[in-house]
């Protein structure tokens with residue numbers, strides 16, 4: 001589904017040049033659920049933003065379902081993103097003066113989806129995240145975990161095959177974090193491919209595949225799956 005070959009991303013500001021990703025190579029297959037861990041500033045969000053086509057990259061090749069993303073113009077990129085990708089951002093990114101229904105509706109309006117279909121999808125997604133009775137509430141009238149579920153519903157309403165989540169449990173206590181994780185697991189069983197950045201080792205362990213980003217690159221053991229097991233078998 002996703003193939004990145006030697007992707008590099010350099011941020012150039014007045015004073016410094018930051019190599020946020022260097023020679024980043026990764027393949028994600030359809031149906032996978034991957035947890036991404038790594039130190040703060042290591043490039044996790046940069047990787048997700050590039051995977052979600054929210055940011056250009058400096059070098060390398062990125063294929064999504066065989067489409068060469070680097071060769072698309074802005075409109076084509078937006079089309080592919082709208083068709084395939086859902087994004088759950090670091091923080092909730094809800095619009096404070098819109099109610100839940102309207103928050104989920106915004107990206108659907110952008111896509112030109114007609115009102116009856118918008119209604120169907122919004123009701124279905126609110127149901128799925130257990131907030132059907134709260135459609136008229138404002139974000140501030142909800143708990144952190146509920147707000148995070150709205151953010152998930154908003155991503156799901158686009159019916160994405162590929163869901164990118166940047167610390168979807170970052171602001172939640174452990175019980176709510178587990179509930180959000182269960183919701184993501186359900187979404188994965190329903191067929192979406194998920195890449196989730198997390199700082200929570202317990203949640204990362206629950207994901208079938210873990211990768212670690214260190215200094216803009218995949219850590220070695222993630223390149224050689226099973227290396228960890230070999231190491232621990234050797235008593236290292």
Ligand SMILES: Nc1ncnc2c1ncn2[C@@H]1O[C@H](COP(=O)(O)OP(=O)(O)OP(=O)(O)O)[C@@H](O)[C@H]1O
Nearest residue numbers: 011012013018020039040041042043044045046047
């Ligand atoms: N817009 C930007 N301009 C300049 N530098 C940036 C920009 N965005 C990110 N960076 C730099 O790129 C590096 C990677 O940042 P990134 O946000 O990907 O880290 P992260 O792994 O998501 O960290 P965290 O766990 O704290 O969210 C950091 O050194 C950061 O300062």
Ligand SMILES: [Mg+2]
Nearest residue numbers: 044045046090
């Ligand atoms: Mg980040």
